[in-house]
Amino acid sequence: MNERASPPDARPAAAESDSADEASPPAGMVLVPAGPFLFSRRKVEVPLGAFWIDLHPVTNGDYEAFVAEFRLQPPLHWPPGGLTNAERDLPLVRVTYAEAERYATLTGKALPTPAQFEKAARGTDGRKYPWGDEVRGRAANTREAGIGRLTPVDAFPQGASPYGCLDMAGNVLHWTRGVYDEARGTRVVMGSSFRRFLGACSWYYEEDPEVRHDDLGFRCVWTPPKDESPA
Numbered sequence: 001m002n003e004r005a006s007p008p009d010a011r012p013a014a015a016e017s018d019s020a021d022e023a024s025p026p027a028g029m030v031l032v033p034a035g036p037f038l039f040s041r042r043k044v045e046v047p048l049g050a051f052w053i054d055l056h057p058v059t060n061g062d063y064e065a066f067v068a069e070f071r072l073q074p075p076l077h078w079p080p081g082g083l084t085n086a087e088r089d090l091p092l093v094r095v096t097y098a099e100a101e102r103y104a105t106l107t108g109k110a111l112p113t114p115a116q117f118e119k120a121a122r123g124t125d126g127r128k129y130p131w132g133d134e135v136r137g138r139a140a141n142t143r144e145a146g147i148g149r150l151t152p153v154d155a156f157p158q159g160a161s162p163y164g165c166l167d168m169a170g171n172v173l174h175w176t177r178g179v180y181d182e183a184r185g186t187r188v189v190m191g192s193s194f195r196r197f198l199g200a201c202s203w204y205y206e207e208d209p210e211v212r213h214d215d216l217g218f219r220c221v222w223t224p225p226k227d228e229s230p231a
Helices: 060-070 097-106 114-122
Strands: 029-032 037-039 044-046 051-054 173-181 186-191 204-207
Touching: 029 114, 037 114, 051 114, 060 097, 097 173, 114 173, 114 186, 173 204
Parallel strands: none
Antiparallel strands: 029 051, 037 044, 173 186, 186 204
């Protein structure tokens, strides 16, 4: 997995709407209002439209309900007897980019752009981590914490972003819909995980879309359909 301190393309995707708060988002999402923010390690001020983002990564429980609703096969690594309640609270991992995108599409959402993920993680003031500029103990499930495994998505409330998003800098890395290298077909991955050291919100990584890592998951964003936006 290659990494960069700045995205391959510093141009955030155009916003679908500047008034996402005027429609009803799916449950479990939080509004990131429209407006500029300091993007990438260079802290370039860029505009970004309003969007809603999942408060936490998609969990095994979320995916279990999705599989049942759409009559899909459960992941092969799940236990044959079904998930325990504790396992349902863990983030879904070992999912390819295409599988993450399928979940997002069928649930009426999308994977975040790198700019959307970064703004949701660090807010508008250019802070290094979701909680500020200083390394803080027990703020994220990263290698420094010494846990060495996945934790429930609500286990680190002290590491919440300015919008209340959890696990933006630990527990699992996240697929985004950003393209890292068009020729190689690789994708932009963001965040950090229990296997990695804490990284700044502006760091981006390259990943093959077919991999199934045990520390790579995703979350979704939502914007209202254009015909639901106010005139």
